[in-house]
Amino acid sequence: MTTTTAAAAAVELRDVEKEFPGGARAVDGVTLSVEAGTVFGVVGHSGAGKSTLLRLVNGLEEPTAGSVLLDGHDLSSLGERRLRPIRREIGMIFQQFNLFRSRTVLGNVLYPLRLAGMDRAAARARAEETLDFVGLAGHGKRYPEQLSGGQRQRVGIARALATRPKVLLCDEATSALDPQTTGEVLALLRRVNRELGVTILLITHEMEVVRTLCDRVAVMEHGKVVESGEVYEVFARPRHATTAAFVRTAQRSEPDAALLEQLSARHPGRLVTLPVVDGSPALDGLSRLLRVHGVDFTFVHGGVAEVRGRPLGSVTLELRGEATAVEAVVAGLAGLAVPGRAEAGAR
């Protein structure tokens, strides 16, 4: 069946399963929808099924059950002839860049254009325009091995974008890059989304990538989506233990047990950790409680970062004062706990 509706998602998976011969069920009943013009991240540990999911979307694998739809078209219902133009709507970039080593930078970007039948002069103009967009104007005659990792990924992005796809699939696109280069490539991908309107579906094991780039995220484990939602909400109120562990890798403001021990050794007062979440009353409530009970404090750890333009983090304070007054502040803070998240912790 082919469904086409005006508001079709750019990519949609409905109850998709992929079982390999020999029994491995790499994707196990996944349903998700990537709205056109958005950036959607799939995060998970190695073996969770992310690569298989991406291969199902680009048609390299066929689902054993369920359906994959691109722009409302169910891939399994289309023959090769009708599939071809739909595949052209998809570009892909890879962790190891997958460039042709024997071709120049320009040659790499020309390749999909010539394959699509564009004449030489038009293809060259389009390739140069795309290289300019990714910041590699003037590098066309160089070979991949003469470039840095970040530049190679830019070539990969230019090659994927040359044919003006509507959707870009990213397979661990920054995992082989250092942090600064990762930041530059993520900034470029953000421009691809915002300026060109390209929908991005990426897989990653790095929550930092999700935080920087994605609008929505799905967390995969053992082939299933265990949690999904809008990125800020997932960071602020993770519901599944795996999600919470991923969020901690990108949100280092909350002290772990070992750090708390060190902090306690240095700060004899009572330590409390308060989550800072958009709309949470904890910090306002804290200053009122401290005033009312005459308790003094020092910031000893933590910080607040922006996630999708909203504040998120935690602060750890040392409270000092009369034991009963400190107790009253701690009790008052417990009443201000953020719904769905760890209580204001005290020890």
Ligand SMILES: Nc1ncnc2c1ncn2[C@@H]1O[C@H](COP(=O)(O)OP(=O)(O)OP(=O)(O)O)[C@@H](O)[C@H]1O
């Ligand atoms: N062609 C295949 N044949 C058999 N099993 C496979 C095949 N491809 C993947 N698998 C299995 O499916 C599961 C999911 O693999 P997949 O590569 O999709 O996970 P992943 O989350 O992308 O992990 P990684 O980041 O390590 O690539 C794994 O158990 C893997 O061994």
